[in-house]
Amino acid sequence: MEHLVRAAQRGDPEAMDALVRELMPYVGRVCGAIALDRGDDAVQETFIAVLKSLGSLREPAALKGWVRRIAVRESIRLAGGRTVAMDPGTMPLPEVALTDVATSLDIRATLAALAPEQRAILVLRDVDGLSEVEVARALRVPVGTVKSRAHRARAAFRGRWES
């Protein structure tokens, strides 16, 4: 991966495209779950931002975390959320209807009922498997905020599953 990053930083289009292909599954998961219907656009904007600023990435080993931050930022922006450092702890969690069956559509509906910033916490914690500290670092919010938001978001999901 380091070789690929270095070649892409030198502007090699094959390496740039290979990097996009390599990162696509990960970026697709992050953007899809946060930006929902704008997920594909978020993926495109993420890769444009990544490749345009790739020269500023000094350590290729930090690539995934760096890309994650960009993907979250672009997803929230396109989903209509705030683009700067956010404080999801102050946001009211919407009421979630507890009437649906547990299907993939149900997950999507539950996600859609959350603010983009809240979806970001849930995705990084439960899909990406980051620790609370890592999520807080990625989103630039306090760890306590991550804990409370993740707890409430999961509760919304459990309510849907158990209804």
Add this chain to the structure above:
Amino acid sequence: MSHSGRRGPEGSWPVAALDPIGRAKVLAATIPSAAFHHGVIDAPYDAVWPWVIDLEHSTPRFDSQVDRVVIRHREVQGDVTHLRMTATSHGIGLPFHVRIEDGFCMMKGMARLYLVVMAAVPEDGGERTRFLHMEAIPLPDTGRLRRFIQHEVDADFSNLKRLAESGFPDGGL
């Protein structure tokens, strides 16, 4: 774009993606000299794409700057075909590395002297073809060449569209 809402491999989480047109647009937006033309061709994808990627026959017909294309080596790895070919323009041959996938073709000239990307997706259930044609000189400090390249790209797209919409006369598949 049309891929949002697919279900992820883990089960239910929504997973987004980049189709071949989006992938080409990413490159077009990040290579300073890149010029592209993007539009819909009123011909079926299943006719347009196979014709386009027959590069020896297609390229000299829609690109007025290319006299001849000769495939030197062909290797198929799964869904990807890798070619080594030489494109001759005004009597000068330039070797290219080519990567072809369904809906995406990247041709990189030796020493990054030239880059061509073509991307396509079915439109209207495959009855028409959304197509993007991009060219660039992916070397440092070449951004000012973009407007010259744009002229060539527009002409190439226009030629391809005309050929496709007339059923590829004299050489269609």
